[in-house]
Structure formats: structure tokens, C-alpha cells
Amino acid sequence: MVTTDVVVVGSGPAGASMALALARLGVDHIVVTRYETLAAEPRAHITNQRTMEVLRDLGVAEQVEALATPQDLIGTTTFCESLAGEELGRVRSWGTDPRSRAAHRLASPAGICDMPQSLMEPILVQGAQAAGSRIRFSTEYLSHAVDDDGVTVTVRDRLRGDEYEIRAKYLYGADGGRSRVAENAGLPMRGEMGVAGSLNIVFRADLSPWVAHRPSVLYWVLQPGSDIGGIGMGVVRMVRPWNEWLTIWGYDVADGPPDLSEEFTTGLVRQLVGVEDLEVEIVGSSAWTVNHMAAEHYGSGRVFCGGDAVHRHPPSNGLGSNTSIQDSFNLAWKLAYVLRGWADPSLLDTYSAERAPIGRQVVDRANRSIGETGRIFDALGLSDTTDAAVMRENMARRREPGAEKQRRALREAIAFKAYEFDAHGVELNQRYVSSAVAADTVAADPLATVEDPELSYVATTTPGARVPHVWLAGRDGDVSTIDLAGHGRFTLFTGPGGTVWPSTEWLRVIVVGPGQDLEDPYGDWARLLEAEGIGDAGGVLVRPDHHVAARFATVPDDPAEVFAALTGEQ
Template structure:
């Protein structure tokens, strides 16, 4: 390869081809926006890494056209229904809890919340699906083995210096905008000098320590098929191990905590094999070690996600332990959020203020996810041992074995210990692994939307767990089963695909005219879809949508390209406001002209009328 420099021009440059970068790339591809993705490694992920893919991410994949491909490769939700807390795989089980919305206590509310299911698919299986879809679209270019070295931005764009990893040639790319999705050691975040809160763990945390992960092949079918799940948590910190399912039931990531002083000795393959064998508890199981890694649990989040024409997403701005299955899901939602805003900016339809709303919306979500993940880690590996098993300080292997054995005792002490575990399961485990509120129900309080005054009805239970379907601006559009033609579809299938959608009912003519007026003013299409009207193609035969829309039958709900509600109007009298609503959402400052009190919660009259349709 020649060392001669050359330059390239692209509307969008993405630095990093992990989940966030690929999500942004795939969305931009669907929107027809040319772009280049740089990745310093020579291919997609080659180790399992992240694996839980929740309902909201599957909804994003549904919109981007890869849901079926992901489902075909993934372990389905029905095989994820429990977490087992074990002595060893072959030994006595201590506790089991529902997980990922698949267990009996949670499955109904998860099914009501979304047309999609959470699945288990490791990152090295997910990334190739996303990359193939990007390549098939033929809009963006994936450049593996190309490393971002530096960049400078000015008022009109970004100039990046890139190095080819094989051959060493340097070249420049000129882009209108750049997205930094280059991971926890982000060059982009560092160069922007983004402020962070939290701390970087160094392996000395008294509750957690450093974690060693080993990717293995081992047939554990006899110990798992009867209690299918993605996680099997070994509670003995000396001889136990946690097993994360990669492929049922023969491929795993197994891990355990070790003090920093012991890490190097623990990385010896034979020592690892012996430790894993003890964690399995069956010396006859063959163990093939595929890869070894180590990590410390960070707890950091950026206070700002970017500036000007350069913005960051994914692990570049939120870094936390892999708990609750939130990491890659949050990263994918980051990329999905920023992509539609870049599309409108590049088309000349939006003001720069629209891109600022990416930070307004996503930064609070990232901070919330980091806090939740770290708190769950401490609860699992700290609180459980101190408050449930009653171990104070550094316990010996014999003390730990004695306490675990006491859990099985039929006497008063065993009953008391099991009661403590049951409280822990209810208060910590069930909420940690069935957190529908943060998985699907998170809301943007400000940003590219018309915020409403006043408080909505509260959510029962912990806010990360409880979920209430709402059309309040900032929330993701509620799922409801409806019909289009002869097909049963979700309300979510009516929106997305890079467009604004206005869902309404009777009075649709006035809304169609309002959308036409808005397009003449802003250049942006708003697709009007009447639901449940007499002659409409989209029907609401069971009134599922009418019970959730929270507006009159002739009102409207304006939905953004990412499926979040931008505005809602109680009735057709607000149709004349649509143009100013769109101008505000697109970043033009006309908020003072919009009546943000156009919606109230449904009155008895509204609900009664809805049932007549």
C-alpha cells in the first residue's frame, strides 16, 4: 500500500463500528444519507461481549428492517425466562428468579408493551447482521482497519486524519458532521474534552474487584435445559463462577471476581480451566477455552455529548458494568436518535438547534443507565453477601460454604436465611432483570418535542420497573394491536422509516390540509394516517388504540421518525398549530406561538366517544 495521502468527502463520518456506530450507519443508510464508518479493527466483533437485546432495540431493528434476521440468529425469549443462583452448575441451586420479561410474573406486561420480544444474541453474531444490511443498502461505506487519528472542526465541517492499519497510509476525510462511537477509550470524547462524572474503577473496589471473563465451549445441557436462562450466577467467590449463555447450551462466557494481586496468575489457561471445572462441578465436562479477557467496572457518564458538528454516542459517553442488559441497547438507541436529526440537517430542513436536542434527550438516559447498572452490580456482589448471607468483611471459603449450606437447612436459621433471599429476590433481582420502565418506558423531558405542563399519573412501583403507556410528548408511542387491510399490525408499524407521522381519526381532512401547509413551510413531509374511521384502511376493531391515544377521536398524535411522540392535540381545533409545531421540533424558535396546553387527560366524554368508533 502506497503511503501517498489522499482525501475523501462525505456528509457524515462515523468513528467506530460497534453497536452505536452500526445503528447510526444503518439508520442513515435507510434514510439515504451517504456516510463512511471507520473501525480500527479489521472486522466485526470476534468475541461475544454484549448479548441481551431488549424490546426497544428490537423495535428499532423492526423499523430498520433487520428484526427477522436478528430473530433467526438469536436465542428466543422463551429460553431466557430465569436467572439461577447456584453453588455450581452440577450442585444445589440456591435461588431462581424471573428475567427479561419471560417469566410468569412479568410476561403479560412485557407482551402488552411491545410487538417485539427481548432476545439473547451475542455481539459477535449481531454485528455481522447489521454490517450486511449496511453493505446491502449500498449507501454507507464500512472501512474496517482504518483508524481515526485526529480531527478538527470548523463552522462548516470536520476534517479527520485517518490511518490505514495495514500499510500505514494516512489520508483525510472532510465531513459535514462526525459521530464518535469509538468506545470507552474514545479519541473523539477526549479531543472534545467532554466533561464526565463518576469514576473509573481500577480493580480495587472492595465490593467488586476485577473481573476475568473466559469464552468457552462446554456442553452443559443436562444442567440448563430444564431451567433455561441467560445467566447462572455462582455465589461462591472462591470456587464458583458465573455462566453467561452464548449459544444454548454449549457455548458460554464464564467469569469470576479476583483480587488485583491475583489477576496475572488467574489468567494462566490451566488455572482458568481448573477454576471453571470447579464452577461446573462436573469433572467429566470437556472445556475448550476460546478467549480470555479482564475488565474493571467503570461508572462514568458524560455531562455533555458533543458540540458543534461532532457528537458522541455509546460507550464513548456512558461506561458501566454489563448489568441489566442496558449497555448495547442504550448505545443503539443513541445512534438511532442522532441519525434522523442529521438527515434533516443535511437536507436543509432543520436548524442546528435540532442536533443539540440529541444531547438534551440522550444524556439523562445515559446517566440513568450508568447509575442503575452500577447499583445492580453492587447489590448482586456486595449486598447479597453482606445483608443476605450475613458475611462481614473477607470470609473464608469454609465460612462461605457454611452459610450457603445453611440456606438448605430445614431449621429456623435456614428458614430465616431463605426469607432474606426471598426479600432480596423481590426487591433487587426481580427489579434488576425485569426493568420494563427503563428498557421501553424512558421518556424525554425536553428536546425535539412540545413539552406539556403538569404531571402525568405516577407509575406504580420503582420508576425503572413500572411502565405506563402514554402519548405524552417525549414518550415512545404506545404499542396497540390494530389492523391494516387484512393484517394485524402494531401502531409502531405505522411510524418510523425516517418520517414524521400524524395519527388521527375523524376530522382527518383538516389534519391533511394542516400537514400540507406544514410541508410548504418546512419542506418536511408529515404522513397523516387516520385510525378507526369509517372508511379508513387502518382499523382499531378492539379499541386498543382508542384506549391509549389520550386525545379525542378527532385529535392527533405527532410521532417523530424515531417513534417518540413530538406533540399531541386534544381535538381538531388545534390543526392550525401544526406548522409552528413542526418548526419548533425542527429547531426553529417559535415555541412562544404554540399552546402547550392543547391536551388534557381523556375525559369521560372522550373515552365514551372512543368506544363508539
């Protein structure tokens, strides 16, 4: 029988990032995937700041940035009747609005980029293999059995045809939106699958004549039938600038998907681009459904799930792979600490307590974004999109003198899509509440005072929040507090009065102040701590996943007791 510590099922963003994280933490594991290769379709693509921070910790951010489309080329989200046709308006997206850009730069050492899943997965998997992952392709998960000492996972080698067992201490199911691991584990789900139908068509064509003046990753197309199914409108999405693309178009899920013949797919592409004789090479096509479902718990005993297995939603807001990678980053260090004997197994219960509320928020936000597209139709007076002549007439009316009311309504409807394309708070305001986060009496969480926590990020050392990004000055140059934290260890940021804290195998103590290895020349860190009631001898204890575990106005009597309480050790 094959033995290991952790079996990971799936090699998508959740499974591949878990493999990479476990490998870098020195945890023995095996990844099994039923597929022969990694993802061929681009599928997920927007990679937000929080995920880029995780990838920096995992050592692959530079590789991602080298292949990704940079932030400046993805943010002019455009609404139009076709790419070559009339434009209805634009919204600056993904942190490219000047005000939003400033907020993004203040919030993180990392930026946003567009990285198709077909390019992201190889980087994660190759990084994992280089660090020690054992990855078995064409190996299908069949079932598992849990006992007091571990998990026995039954798999089938799809090339040889035989079945065999893998014995592990823990199982992680990252096997997608129809997860057999989640089903076999009996994870409770809430919501609905198949609420709408959608089509993806990947194609190659030179569209630079219609996009060079307004570079973006997304062009939203309002045409007859564009409000049926799908994700709110038709979409022409850039995969690689500016000759590889993907269209998204809806269908009535009750009728089933249309025949995706080359004639149909080529015709639809030309229709959305608005050029009848466009030279098109169809690369591939597929039908899928919009889902609105999330697991109420992410684990059962020794079995855990992450990614699409536990949060199933449309691609709106670009949160799918981001949330999946962050799921794995949350759980990986906890598995490592339990396996090393540094933490009680009860620490693993905090994974579900912390990530399930985030998953539910993401599922609800993504589906709500689809509905908010209806404001654009309403502004144009379109109760349906069955009559092309009426659509053109209503859209043309906005050009007329005296149509200020319609123009204003359209402007406001398009601007409102910032909740989908620039929801900075959704990405960074995550709060964890669990036994791995200490109760706090130092200061109130400022999130309660933010006017719109979905749009605006607030930096705070509140336990459960991600540690704020501040540039500190080191001997080799400036370094972010985000990059100083993590890497498999707890990190304590303290001042010159907190030097009594001992560094250990699990804890790195960083003293910030004049004459120390790290200084705060701009005073940003000092101002933040002072505003939140943390004194010179106090500190901020940050977990390996960059989230604040506890903060102290002064040094606690026994730092070891603090760690024991957070990890369940007695």
C-alpha cells in the first residue's frame, strides 16, 4: 500500500496551490488527478492582490508576473453593442481608476494581473514538483474510508485500469464543482446548481483594430438574447493580447445548450465582434452552468475540501481561483503544524470556521453581480432583448437632445459595476473568527466605520484581519510587512521595548525601530500601531497565512501560552 501524510485530489488552482504549499512546508503528500494533462482552457484569469501575496510567499510570483497580462492592459472594461459597433460606456476596473490605484498601492506590495488558468496551473504544479510533490496524472479518486488513525483512499489508474489504495493521515478534495470527495464526505451544501446556462468559445483572431484604444480583459456586449442565461451580457474576453480570446454567451438552461458546431461558434464570435467576415480560428468550445452553492462546512473528520468543491459560483468579480488558492493557503500550514506535533488536531477545525463564511460571501457576491447588470438594461428601457430594432432604437435615443435622464441612468448603471470589477474590500477585508484568532480588547475593528466595506479596504491589526502592508527599511532595501510574515512561521512585529520575546522554531520576532535591523523611516507602521493602541513593548502576532492571530498593548507574561491557546496545545 502506498503511504503518505496528505492525499490531494485535483490539480486545479486549489489542488496545485495546496501541493506547492505543502511541499514548501516539507509535508509528504501525493496529488492525484483523473486528467492526463493540466487545464487546456483559460477559464479563471483575474489574479488579485491577495493571491499575488500568497504566490510571493510560495515563491512563484515572479514567474506568474512574467507571463501574465499586466494591470495597465486589463482595466478599461467596456460596454458596447459589439466590439466594432457603438460603445455605451466604460468603467475603470481592477485598480486602474486613479483613486483606486492609489488605494491598491497603499494596500499591498503586489499588483493585480491577468493570468489564464492554462498558464497558472503549470507554474504551480512545476513549483510543487520541484519542491518534492508526487503528482499522479490519469489517477482517478474513487472513494475513501476514515478511521481513528487516518484515511484510506481508493484510486484507479486510468492507464493500467487497476485500482489501489493510498494510506494517509488527511485527505484534501480539490476536485471541482462536482466534487466526489465532498459528496462522499457528506459535506452539507446550501444553494442551487444550474441556475443559468453559459457557453465558452475560445478563438484566435486579431482584434487589435477594435481594442487598441481601450485595452481591457473584458468587453461586454448588449445584443438580442444577451440577457438570457449567462452572466448578465455577452462577453468578449481577452486571453492573450490581442489575438487569443474567449466569448461567453448565455442559453436557456431549460432548453439545454445549442449544438456547438464550427458554423455556430464562428457565427457567434463574428456577431459579438461585429465584423461579418472576421477571420476566426475556433480553438475550442464548451457549455457550463452558473451555480449558486456553497458548503456550510469544509471538513469532516480527517477530510477537507477547498476551491470549487465547496464554493460554486459564476466568474463574476474574478474571485474563483483567487478564493481557491487562498483556501489552500489557510489550511496548508495548519496541516503542517498538526503533523509536526506543534498543534493539536483541533486547529484543523478552524479551517472551516474561517473559510466557509468567505466562500458564502464570494458565492453571493458573484451571483449578485450578474443581477446588477440588469441596471444597464433598465437604463436603456429594455424589459427584454428579443427585438433588435427596439434595442437599437432605445440605445440611439440616448444621443438625442433632452435625453439627459437616460444618459445619467446609463452612466450610473455602468459606474455601479465597480462592485464587480473593483471590489477592493471584498478581496482584502476578510476577517477570520475562530479559536486560532485571539479575542481582542485593544481597539475596535475600524471596518465597522467604513462607508462601503465591499469597495474600500481598511488596514488594521485587528485579530483575524490580514496584516497591513507597510514598507520597512532593511539592510538590503525596503521590504513589506506582508513579505516578512508567512513562510511557514508565526511572526511577531514588536518595538524596541518588546525585545524580551524569544524567537523559536515556530516564531520569528521582528523588532522595528531606530537602530534595529528593520526601521520605520516614514513612520507609517508607528502611526498605525499608535492609532490602534499598541505600545512600544506591545506587538502584532501574525500567523503563517499573513492573518493577525493576536495583538498586545504590552508584552504578555508568557508568550508560549499565547501560542498554545491559538494552536490548541495544552
